[in-house]
Amino acid sequence: MTTAKRGGDGGRVLVVGGYGAVGATVTATLGDWFPGRVVVAGRDPDRARRLGGVRVDLTDPGGFRRTLEELGDVAAVVLCAEPPDAGVARVCLGSGVHLVDISATPRLLDDVADLHGLAAGSGATAVLSVGVAPGLTNLLARRAHEAVGGAEHVDLTVLLGTGDRHGGDAVRWTVEGLARAPEAGPARTGLPGYGTRTAHWFPFSDQHTLPRTLGVAGVTTRLCLDSRPLTAMLFGSRRAGLLRGVHRPAVRRALTAAFGRVHVGDDGFAVRADARRGVRHAVFALTGRAQSRVTGLVTAHVARELLTGGPPPGVHHIEQLPALASLPEALAEHGVALWRPSDRAREGAGRALC
Ligand SMILES: NC(=O)c1ccc[n+]([C@@H]2O[C@H](COP(=O)([O-])OP(=O)(O)OC[C@H]3O[C@@H](n4cnc5c(N)ncnc54)[C@H](OP(=O)(O)O)[C@@H]3O)[C@@H](O)[C@H]2O)c1
Structure with missing residues (x-):
């Protein structure tokens, strides 16, 4: 060997x-x-x-x-x-x-x-x-998990900028993910600098691997875009079954090309991890620019x-x-801002982040 x-x-x-x-x-x-x-x-x-x-x-x-x-x-x-x-x-x-x-x-x-x-x-x-998701989401999930003394559930939220220059393969991966039937319902979450957003289940791998690496029973990851109308349109289409055709290469190609051309927001992104254990609730979040x-x-x-x-x-x-x-701290010089923990032992702990 x-x-x-x-x-x-x-x-x-x-x-x-x-x-x-x-x-x-x-x-x-x-x-x-x-x-x-x-x-x-x-x-x-x-x-x-x-x-x-x-x-x-x-x-x-x-x-x-x-x-x-x-x-x-x-x-x-x-x-x-x-x-x-x-x-x-x-x-x-x-x-x-x-x-x-x-x-x-x-x-x-x-x-x-x-x-x-x-x-x-x-x-x-x-x-x-x-990376960012998975990657920074995993690191924030671990912090939140430890802050509550071992989470029963972790919710991860990712916001992506529609004005960002996402690479072709990343856009393709995202479009393919839209074909998956949601495994959890939407949730309203405060994201630093973006206010309260509705985010929708998305097949990021962090929620699949974290239960094993952290020993948490359940992890759910949701996605929203910086543009509220686009988020509503995209996930409304998924709910209505309009995106099932994404399995077909021609539809996938057309959608990927369309997404590559959409630049209505800016290049900011945000990530948030919420861990809950009984009444304990810990929140960690970060923001940055240019996800790639x-x-x-x-x-x-x-x-x-x-x-x-x-x-x-x-x-x-x-x-x-x-x-x-x-x-996350090492990336501060590149504009990544870490939002400090808010591990108050009550619901609504994340409100201070909005
Ligand atoms: N973890 C995260 O947070 C995160 C974030 C963003 C992206 N990603 C993932 O990272 C990957 C790249 O994303 P990107 O935005 O950088 O895409 P991109 O701009 O399209 O870049 C992909 C690069 O990989 C090369 N490539 C593609 N298929 C290849 C193959 N079979 N063999 C060798 N090289 C190949 C491409 O060049 P050629 O076409 O010349 O081969 C290109 O240089 C995607 O799979 C995406 O899902 C992960």
Whole structure:
């Protein structure tokens, strides 16, 4: 079994999707922190080579293995594009190469988590649930959970800006999520700077993985947009069954293109975690601008921790690594504002956030 190649050895970082909306920030930030050690990758050979990188397709784990062997000294792989399965993760973790994965699809995260033993055996570490949602939502959920002494239920709310420049793959993922039947009803929630909003159930992976990592019985994640009319129109259409056709590629393509063109709000986003245990209620929230950029910054911080810190080998979600618990504070210099806890032992604790 290969032993993990640590960043201290000067190994390189392969950023797959490194010229996408999220990946561009990851590439630039890691390039500043580790000059000469970042290799950009994607399917477009011209784009990748223009940036001094290599062509890689995540749907081809065999080709990915050959690329790793040719490069020879890759210490960590950062996935800023979602692979179809855990094939590429298996190649990395079986070869002692660290992995950061920003994927947001529950089934995929479960399949990579199943590689824990493989990673532990090779000395490699993988971090999952990296970004804003999942990512910062997981970290706030953990804080709120601990503030009430172990939550019975956690509610997560995500607000996205319709004026933001979301990447093509992220918009596609969101459109596909609209086809899913809601597993919980809507809820009214105060979000700092946005007032009280109605948010609707959405298939973010945090609510799927947090019950296991935190030991909470139930977690629910809801989404709203900064534009109230657009939120109402979108989720009203879902309720009326008008979005079922999203399964069909042509409808999905049309909706993805339409969403890519909508710019009615600005680029702000907000995230809130509410934990409840009996009458105890704790709230943590944060706001920021440019969701893709902040996702990229979170990802770069996680990659740096893998390269310079010593997280234990194995597969972990972001909230399981104590060294990453203060990441929201570390992002303050990039305009991320953390709203302090309001763990009053009564309902309505979040009102102060509005
Ligand atoms: N956790 C979070 O909070 C969070 C937030 C935002 C986005 N995301 C996820 O991050 C991913 C990227 O989002 P984005 O907004 O950056 O999208 P994007 O702007 O479309 O970028 C995707 C990048 O990945 C490359 N790519 C796509 N498929 C690939 C494949 N099979 N093999 C190799 N490279 C591939 C693309 O280049 P080529 O087309 O040239 O290959 C492009 O550079 C999405 O899966 C999204 O769901 C997660």
